[in-house]
Amino acid sequence: MSQVTMTVNGKTATGDVEGRTLLVHFLRDELQLTGTHVGCDTSQCGACVVHVDGKAVKSCTMLAAEADGASVETIEAQAADDGTLNVVQQAFQDHHGLQCGFCTPGMVMSATALLKENPKPTEAEIRHYLEGNICRCTGYHNIVKSIMAASGQDVDSIAAEVAAQ
Amino acid sequence: MPKDGGIGASTKRREDVRFLSGTGNYTDDINLHNQTYVHFLRSDVAHGRIKSIDTTVASAMPGVVRIFTGADFEGVGSVPCGWEITDRFGEKMQEPAHPVLAQGKVHHVGDQICAVVAETLEQARDAAEAIEVDIEELPAVVDMKKALEEGSPKVHDDLTSNLCFDWGFVEENKAAVEEAFQNAAHVTTLELVNNRLIANPMEPRVAVGDFNRGTGDHTLYTTSQNPHVIRLLMGAFVLGIPEHKLRVVAPDVGGGFGTKIFHYAEEAFCTFAAKAINRPVKWTSTRSEAFMSDAHGRDHVSTIQLALDADNNFTALRTDTYANMGAYLSTFAPSVPTWLHGTLMAGNYKTPLVYVNVKAVFTNTVPVDAYRGAGRPEATYQLERVVDKAALELGVDPVALRRQNFITEFPYQTPVAVEYDTGDYNATMDKLTQVADFAGFAARRAESEAKGKLRGFGVNCYIEACGIAPSNLVGQLGARAGLYESATVRVNATGGLTVMTGSHSHGQGHETAFPQVIADMIGIDASMIEIEHGDTDKAPMGMGTYGSRSLAVGGSAMVRATEKIINKAKKIAAHLMEASEGDVELKDGQFSVAGTDKSVAWGDVTLAAYVPHNYPLEDIEPGLEETAFYDPANFTYPSGAYCCEVEVDPETGKVTVERFAAADDFGNVVNPMIVSGQVHGGIAQGIGQALLEGAAYDENGQLLTGSYMDYAMPRASDLPFYTVDHSCQTPCTHNPLGVKGCGEAGAIGSPPAVVNAVIDALRSAGQDITHIDMPLSPARVWAAMNNA
Numbered sequence: 001m002s003q004v005t006m007t008v009n010g011k012t013a014t015g016d017v018e019g020r021t022l023l024v025h026f027l028r029d030e031l032q033l034t035g036t037h038v039g040c041d042t043s044q045c046g047a048c049v050v051h052v053d054g055k056a057v058k059s060c061t062m063l064a065a066e067a068d069g070a071s072v073e074t075i076e077a078q079a080a081d082d083g084t085l086n087v088v089q090q091a092f093q094d095h096h097g098l099q100c101g102f103c104t105p106g107m108v109m110s111a112t113a114l115l116k117e118n119p120k121p122t123e124a125e126i127r128h129y130l131e132g133n134i135c136r137c138t139g140y141h142n143i144v145k146s147i148m149a150a151s152g153q154d155v156d157s158i159a160a161e162v163a164a165q
Numbered sequence: 166m167p168k169d170g171g172i173g174a175s176t177k178r179r180e181d182v183r184f185l186s187g188t189g190n191y192t193d194d195i196n197l198h199n200q201t202y203v204h205f206l207r208s209d210v211a212h213g214r215i216k217s218i219d220t221t222v223a224s225a226m227p228g229v230v231r232i233f234t235g236a237d238f239e240g241v242g243s244v245p246c247g248w249e250i251t252d253r254f255g256e257k258m259q260e261p262a263h264p265v266l267a268q269g270k271v272h273h274v275g276d277q278i279c280a281v282v283a284e285t286l287e288q289a290r291d292a293a294e295a296i297e298v299d300i301e302e303l304p305a306v307v308d309m310k311k312a313l314e315e316g317s318p319k320v321h322d323d324l325t326s327n328l329c330f331d332w333g334f335v336e337e338n339k340a341a342v343e344e345a346f347q348n349a350a351h352v353t354t355l356e357l358v359n360n361r362l363i364a365n366p367m368e369p370r371v372a373v374g375d376f377n378r379g380t381g382d383h384t385l386y387t388t389s390q391n392p393h394v395i396r397l398l399m400g401a402f403v404l405g406i407p408e409h410k411l412r413v414v415a416p417d418v419g420g421g422f423g424t425k426i427f428h429y430a431e432e433a434f435c436t437f438a439a440k441a442i443n444r445p446v447k448w449t450s451t452r453s454e455a456f457m458s459d460a461h462g463r464d465h466v467s468t469i470q471l472a473l474d475a476d477n478n479f480t481a482l483r484t485d486t487y488a489n490m491g492a493y494l495s496t497f498a499p500s501v502p503t504w505l506h507g508t509l510m511a512g513n514y515k516t517p518l519v520y521v522n523v524k525a526v527f528t529n530t531v532p533v534d535a536y537r538g539a540g541r542p543e544a545t546y547q548l549e550r551v552v553d554k555a556a557l558e559l560g561v562d563p564v565a566l567r568r569q570n571f572i573t574e575f576p577y578q579t580p581v582a583v584e585y586d587t588g589d590y591n592a593t594m595d596k597l598t599q600v601a602d603f604a605g606f607a608a609r610r611a612e613s614e615a616k617g618k619l620r621g622f623g624v625n626c627y628i629e630a631c632g633i634a635p636s637n638l639v640g641q642l643g644a645r646a647g648l649y650e651s652a653t654v655r656v657n658a659t660g661g662l663t664v665m666t667g668s669h670s671h672g673q674g675h676e677t678a679f680p681q682v683i684a685d686m687i688g689i690d691a692s693m694i695e696i697e698h699g700d701t702d703k704a705p706m707g708m709g710t711y712g713s714r715s716l717a718v719g720g721s722a723m724v725r726a727t728e729k730i731i732n733k734a735k736k737i738a739a740h741l742m743e744a745s746e747g748d749v750e751l752k753d754g755q756f757s758v759a760g761t762d763k764s765v766a767w768g769d770v771t772l773a774a775y776v777p778h779n780y781p782l783e784d785i786e787p788g789l790e791e792t793a794f795y796d797p798a799n800f801t802y803p804s805g806a807y808c809c810e811v812e813v814d815p816e817t818g819k820v821t822v823e824r825f826a827a828a829d830d831f832g833n834v835v836n837p838m839i840v841s842g843q844v845h846g847g848i849a850q851g852i853g854q855a856l857l858e859g860a861a862y863d864e865n866g867q868l869l870t871g872s873y874m875d876y877a878m879p880r881a882s883d884l885p886f887y888t889v890d891h892s893c894q895t896p897c898t899h900n901p902l903g904v905k906g907c908g909e910a911g912a913i914g915s916p917p918a919v920v921n922a923v924i925d926a927l928r929s930a931g932q933d934i935t936h937i938d939m940p941l942s943p944a945r946v947w948a949a950m951n952n953a
Contacts (some may be wrong), residue, residue, distance in 0.1 A: 020287070034194035035187015037419070039367045040452035044873035047367060075187035085185060093181040096842045100672030101184025102367040102419025108185060123886070130881040134873070136367050136420050137672045139849030139911075140881040142842060160886035163600050163826070 004068040008033070009077035017064040023057075024048045026064035027074060035075040035105050039134070046133030049106035049113075050074045056113035058132065075105035078112070088112050088150045095155065097146030099137035106133050111147045120151050170684050170691030175838035178677040180670070189417040192371035192388045197445035200373070201230050203435065204289035205448070206279040206296055207457065208271035211305035211529035211866020212318065215269060215298065218279060223295040228288030231442055232296070233280040233434070235268040241437065244430050245402040246494035247394075249643040250503055250525070253333035260329075261321040261527070263493040265403065265430045265437070271300065272320055272492035273529050274868055275457025280434055282446055305529040305866035309466060309487040312526050320492055320527040329490050329499065329525035334507040335581060342520040345481035349472035353555035358938045359543045361464035361489065361860040362853075363876060364536045366671075368419020369450040370459065374435030378443055382410055385436045389415040390425045390669050391709020394646070396701050398428040398496065404437055408701075411436075415699040418671035422850070423535040424459045425671065426711050427496035431458070456871045461860055462536020464489035465502060469547040471516075471555050479570045481518040482510060484547055488525045491532035498534040499525060504642050505540030505630070505712075511579035512548045513590045513626040513804060514570040519580050529866040535711065537850055537912040541629045549625035549917035553924070554935055563921070564603075564624055568594060571626075575895075583630060585802045587895035590626060593828040594806045597624070600890050601808035601826035609810065609823075610929070619813040620823070621926025624806065625917040631906035632717030632801035632897075649796035650714070651706045652722040654683075654730050656789035658775035660768035661693045664726075667707015668719030669698050673908065674839045675715060679723060681835050682902065686727050688753035689767055705792055713906025716835060717801050717897065724901045725793035733789060737770045740781045801897045801905040805829035807848075809918035813926040818947030820856055820923055826888040827914065832896040832905035840907045844889045847911015853879040854912075855919035859940045877940070 005014045008031060015030040027033045027050070036059055039047035048059040051073040079085050085093065088111050098104040107130070114121060114129045121129065126144050135143060141160075149155045156162075167173030183189050220232040244263040251257055262268070267278050279296055283289035304318040311317055312327040320327055333339065346352060373386040383406055389395050392413040399413075400406040418425060431448050438446045450458065465486050472481040488502030507521035538545075556563035571590040578584045597603075606622050613620035633639075636647035653665040664683065668675060680694035697703050710719070731751060738756035739746040742763045749756050757764040773780055774789040810824040827844055834840050857877035861869040870876040896903030916939065923941050927934045927950060937949045 018287070028194075033187070034191075035189070037191070037368070038193070038449075039369065039419075040873050042452065042872045042874050044878075045367060045452070075185075079186050083182070083186070085182065089185040092185055093177050096178065096838050098181055098184055099674070099842060099846065100367065100420040101180070101189050101417065102191065104184050105187050124882075127881040127884075134367065134878050134880065136365055136422065136850070136878070137846045138842060139845035139847075139879075139887065140884055141845040141849075141886055144881060144886070158886055160824070160826075160888040163602065163888040164890045 002065060004064050006067050006069060007071040009073055019065060021064045022060050023062040023064050023067050024059035027059060033074050033076055037102055037105060039102065044134065046106040046110060047103050049109040049133065051109060051113065056110050075108060078108060088115065091146040091150035095142050095146040095149055097138065097142045103133060103135045107135065107143055111150065114147065115151055120153065123148065170681055172681055172685045172835050174681065174836065176677055176681055176691065176836055178674050180674065180676045191368055191417045191419055192373065192386050193449050195373055195386050197373060197375055200445040200447050201282050201284060201442065202286040202289050203280050203282045203438065203446050203448045204286065204293050205277045205431065206281065206293045208274055208276040208278055210271065210300055210302045211274050212303040213271050213300040214303060215267060215271065215278065216301055217299045219297040220279065223281065223292040226288065226292040226295060228284035229292045230282045230284065233266060233438060235264060235266040238265045241265060242403040242405065244428060244433065245398055246499065247398065247496045247645045248500040249645060250330045250332055250499040251643065252330040253336055258330040258499055259324045260494055261324055265433045273531050274866055275531060277430055280438065282438055282442060307528050307530060307862045307864060307866050309489055309526040309528060312528050313524065320529055327527045329527055332503050332523045334521045338518055338580060339520050342481045342483050342518045345518050346470065346472045349480055350475040351473045351559060353471045353551055353558055354468065355551045355554050355936060356468045357547065357550060357936060359463045359465040359467065359546055360854060360939045362462045362536055362858050363456060363860050364422040364424035364459060364462055365878060366420030366422055366425065369452055369455045370425065370429065370431065371449045372432045372435040373445060373447045374439035375445045376440040376443065382412065383436055383440065384412045384414065385432060386414045386416065387432050388418050388425055390418065390421040390671055390711055391707065392669065392699055392701050393667060393707040394709050395428050395432060399433050399436060403433045413701045415669060421671045422537045423462060423539055423711060426709065427460050427534055453872055456876065457531055457868055460495040460532045460534035461491065462533065463543060464533050465543045467547050469551045471551045473555060477559060477561060477566060477569060479514050479516040482516050483520045484510060486523045488523055489530065489533050490525050490527050491530045492527060493532045495532035495534035498532060501535050501540040506544045508581045508583045509541050509544035509628065509630060510548060511581050512545065513572060513628050515572045517580055530862055537847065538909040539712065541909065542913045542916060545627045545913050546917050550920060553921045557935060564594065567626055583800060586799060586898045588802060588804045588830060589893060589895050590804060592893045593804060593830050596828035596890055596893050597806040597808055597826060600828060600888050606810065613812050619815055619926040619930050621811045621813065621922040621924065621929065623809045623918045623921025623925055625914065625921060626806045627914040628802055628804045629909060629913050630800035631713035631803055631909065632797050632900065633712035633714050634800055635798060636796050646708065648708050649794050650708055650719040650722045651704060651792060651794045652719065652726045653705055653790065653792040654723065654726040656730060656771050658772050660771045663695045663697055664723055665697045665704040666719050666723060667704045667709065668715040669710040673710065673715060674836065678716065678836045678839055679720065682720060682724065683727050686731065687767060688751065713908040716902065716904045717900050717906050718795060718797055720902055720904065721900045722793050722795035725795050726791045729791035729793060730789060733785060734770045736781065736785055737773050738765050741765050741769065741773060741779065798899040801832065803829065803831050803905040803907065803910055805910060805914055807914040807918040809922040811919065811922040811926055813923060813946060815930060815950065818943040818950060820941055820946060822852055822885050822919065825885060827890065827911065828893060829891045829907065829910050830893040830895055831891050831907045832894055833903040834891055834894065835904065837891065840891055841889050843907045844911045845887055847909060848887050848915045849879050849884055850912045851915025852884060852919055855916040855939050856941050857883065
């Protein structure tokens with residue numbers, strides 16, 4: 001066991017971890033931040049994406065000990081203190097970008113990181129960026145649409161949707 | 166425009182707020198005081214005899230609480246199957262025992278041998294590695310046709326063979342079908358495989374068992390689509406716990422797609438062990454475990470034949486299918502290739518004679534059961550592929566051939582038992598023609614060809630039977646359960662109300678859509694209505710969510726209960742207004758008396774029900790709470806037409822879906838946004854089946870696709886935007902909402918469109934290819950193009 005200290009969602013968090021403890025398990029089991037999910041065991045699904053020092057990281061690929069001293073941000077810190085959803089979260093609700101909600105925290109964290117790097121991504125850029133996030137419910141249509149909307153793009157002109165009107 | 170929060174409005178989902186904020190409550194988020202963790206030691210061979218299990222060393226390892234083996238479950242019930250098939254000869258299906266932990270033999274890779282319960286999960290895993298299991302490996306059988314050969318290894322020693330059943334439908338039509346084939350002007354034959362899939366909801370399964378020694382009450386928290394069904398199956402058949410001492414809770418569930426319908430051994434284990442050690446026991450499946458323990462889907466091998474007369478009318482259809490059951494019979498497995506498959510073989514067509522033969526086969530593989538669509542995708546794929554092949558052989562337009570044979574008059578009694586109440590197949594095809602822009606295809610093909618790509622166009626129709634199902638009918642067909650749904654509507658004194666429904670939402674948005682219905686019925690704001698689901702202590706009884714049944718059956722129960730509420734509220738209102746009950750009307754949350762200015766608000770009536778000072782106590786009881794059970798009179802029959810356009814890279818065989826359009830008829834629609842989302846997700850799973858996904862075993866029964874590294878889940882870049890339309894609406898005639906169900910359509914309707922499109926693309930380059938089996942991976946397409 002060794003002690004780790006990191007800033008999680010703006011607050012200092014300290015805990016004793018085994019060398020093998022993954023960051024995701026430290027967040028879920030020690031800090032009770034259960035919004036970050038575990039959907040696989042091969043770092044493929046992206047349900048566990050959090051931000052470490054501002055970068056999107058699959059928290060199942062990082063040891064808690066490696067995050068010692070880092071600043072970690074999770075899904076729980078995305079909305080305002082009064083519960084108001086941020087722009088990305090609100091776009092996901094407005095455009096039905098989630099169904100069962102299990103992949104959603106990872107999707108939101110990945111989308112937020114994408115928009116930081118690329119404020120107006122194209123459809124193709126969004127689809128490419130989400131390579132590491134699997135969703136089984138939405139067929140990605142409304143996730144891509146939500147991210148485009150969050151970036152301020154006009155989603156009413158998506159050709160496939162115009163055709164159905 | 167419908168009112169926001171009412172029927173027909175794309176009301177935003179209220180449940181999204183918690184899912185988007187990380188405050189959902191999934192089963193793995195539940196941790197109980199003094200909880201232990203279980204790790205299952207699973208078989209790494211497909212077939213073997215357990216000679217000995219030595220847990221001596223493991224039991225002494227740090228943190229180990231107890232190690233369970235099959236011996237601990239002697240005398241405990243078998244994990245039951247919920248559907249019994251009677252075969253062509255009147256015999257009952259063969260039904261092997263399915264112990265919670267292996268008894269004597271293991272039957273597939275992933276079969277549970279031991280369960281290690283420890284203080285931490287890591288300690289349980291470490292101890293499991295120290296257990297010595299001596300297994301004599303036996304020859305395994307994986308291929309269904311080989312499994313039926315004389316001298317093949319038997320999966321179960323106590324069964325007569327690997328044949329579960331040999332089912333014929335409609336057996337009485339067999340001779341007439343043969344005769345029609347003899348008289349046919351043309352017969353099209355197609356052999357095809359419906360590839361084995363793994364449902365892969367993003368949330369792996371979890372079970373937490375708890376026991377209260379003081380009261381003798383058991384609680385199981387589990388990732389289920391139908392907690393009441395789990396309570397029934399596990400309580401009555403496995404562990405012998407009566408319903409009133411067993412609570413099953415399925416909180417937020419991260420997707421199901423069928424594979425979370427079934428009762429699994431791990432649930433029974435955690436419930437059993439929690440009592441045995443008098444501490445909570447938690448199991449969280451890893452994804453690797455999910456691949457080898459969640460029931461798989463599909464896995465049919467079929468030969469289908471279509472007979473046509475000289476005018477291209479369909480005169481008869483026959484199909485022979487081998488359906489893989491895996492090593493044990495999962496909860497609904499026998500119903501999938503039979504009653505959910507054979508009854509759909511008429512499809513959208515007036516084929517007068519149909520005969521379906523299904524041989525269900527045991528193999529040393531993970532059990533196979535319902536996966537999104539369950540039998541109906543398998544039927545649709547066969548039918549819509551053989552129709553396309555017939556059009557090719559006859560040199561006619563595949564859409565015209567379909568239209569010529571469409572059923573156009575309703576109700577329509579099919580030759581495969583079911584009666585379609587409503588539909589308009591030409592209308593959905595017309596709509597598809599428009600939204601998919603059939604007319605623009607030639608120009609798009611030219612554009613693709615200019616880039617050196619082949620472009621293909623594929624269309625298909627589908628019909629499905631949803632809203633499962635009339636209990637008396639399914640009882641005759643072998644179901645060991647009723648398939649009604651229940652709802653309790655509890656109105657509070659201040660006018661808000663809670664609906665306890667037996668339907669379960671694991672992504673479908675019931676918490677938003679169900680209130681839209683009641684908001685319209687009473688005329689109150691949807692925010693006054695709360696939906697409770699997923700807890701056997703709350704809803705009276707429930708058969709759960711699958712088979713696109715939530716709104717059609719669960720929603721109907723809710724409507725019936727709400728009607729009872731309104732009837733009683735009108736009596737109270739009549740008393741308050743000193744009017745005759747028959748003159749009371751309810752509109753926009755106000756009761757009024759026709760032709761007068763008398764009126765009383767919804768809230769005044771609900772308050773009176775609970776503070777009955779001025780109340781007709783001699784006639785009616787105080788309070789305002791009603792329960793209804795709804796048993797559907799028929800299945801519902803959603804239908805539609807789908808169009809896929811692909812590009813094929815002739816150099817590599819890689820297929821990309823360029824456009825996909827769906828025109829569905831779901832009857833009435835409560836929340837169009839949610840319905841579109843359901844179709845999107847279904848289409849993605851269908852495209853996944855057609856192009857990417859496939860569970861593979863080697864000849865020894867080793868699962869080759871055991872993780873996301875090997876099993877190709879569709880990713881965002883594999884898929885396009887979809888055009889979906891559900892404006893063609895022929896309401897269901899036998900449920901109060903006129904709804905048909907939309908959850909499975911996308912997965913049912915899309916695979917044949919994709920394959921039809923790829924075949925069309927390849928033929929456009931002069932290739933004489935009529936079929937490639939799914940998944941149409943680059944390797945398979947390239948091999949077909951190069952005769953490799």
